[in-house]
Amino acid sequence: xxxxxxxxxxxxxxxxxxxxxxxxxxxxxxxxxxxxxxxxxxxxxxxxxxxxxxxxxxxxxxxxxxxxxxxxxxxxxxxxxxxxxxxxxxxxxxxxxxxxxxxxxxxxxxxxx
Amino acid sequence: xxxxxxxxxxxxxxxxxxxxxxxxxxxxxxxxxxxxxxxxxxxxxxxxxxxxxxxxxxxxxxxxxxxxxxxxxxxxxxxxxxxxxxxxxxxxxxxxxxxxxxxxxxxxxxxxx
Numbered sequence: 001x002x003x004x005x006x007x008x009x010x011x012x013x014x015x016x017x018x019x020x021x022x023x024x025x026x027x028x029x030x031x032x033x034x035x036x037x038x039x040x041x042x043x044x045x046x047x048x049x050x051x052x053x054x055x056x057x058x059x060x061x062x063x064x065x066x067x068x069x070x071x072x073x074x075x076x077x078x079x080x081x082x083x084x085x086x087x088x089x090x091x092x093x094x095x096x097x098x099x100x101x102x103x104x105x106x107x108x109x110x111x112x113x
Numbered sequence: 114x115x116x117x118x119x120x121x122x123x124x125x126x127x128x129x130x131x132x133x134x135x136x137x138x139x140x141x142x143x144x145x146x147x148x149x150x151x152x153x154x155x156x157x158x159x160x161x162x163x164x165x166x167x168x169x170x171x172x173x174x175x176x177x178x179x180x181x182x183x184x185x186x187x188x189x190x191x192x193x194x195x196x197x198x199x200x201x202x203x204x205x206x207x208x209x210x211x212x213x214x215x216x217x218x219x220x221x222x223x224x225x226x
Binding site: 004033040041042043044045048056091093101102103104105106107109 | 117147149154155156157158159162203205213214216217218219
């Protein structure tokens with residue numbers, strides 16, 4: 001079974017530029033999550049989707065971050081404009097239902113200069 | 114709101130010795146508890162979970178965890194540590210079915226040969 005796919009693995013941009021990350025969850029997984037992991041910290045939820053609907057985006061900085069999952073399968077997370085403090089690893093995870101354990105992708109490491 | 118504490122930033126243990134990585138949690142309802150492991154430049158991998166039932170949960174790679182409701186703890190254990198167990202370990206809690214996972218700050222385990 002293929003795992004959660006994420007791209008790109010690494011991205012370096014300058015502040016005020018924009019960046020987009022892509023995630024393709026495990027086939028059949030209805031729930032998709034985007035987490036931000038700052039170095040030395042645990043993952044923090046940015047947004048949770050159930051199919052193509054948003055379940056929780058309370059911790060998403062909506063002035064600069066956006067995410068979509070239009071067809072209920074893959075998802076894109078965008079940051080525009082980026083700030084220095086956005087430097088982190090962006091982890092995508094999926095689960096079969098809202099009650100199951102999470103399966104994580106390898107992550108996308110963002111460096112903002 | 115739920116929270117997770119991992120009181121030790123770092124745990125060092127000699128190969129072949131038993132290991133324990135500590136986790137305490139706070140929830141207002143019944144907890145769903147999880148352990149994940151993260152190797153360098155990788156995503157998080159699921160180790161085990163407690164939902165209900167037997168307080169001793171067995172998981173991947175010989176790990177187990179004991180749920181203690183009175184002490185609100187869910188410590189991760191392994192009888193005999195391997196050098197390859199060296200990684201970052203995260204405890205996570207979910208309060209209700211479908212609610213957000215909250216991750217602890219992580220504990221770095223170093224197994225010395």
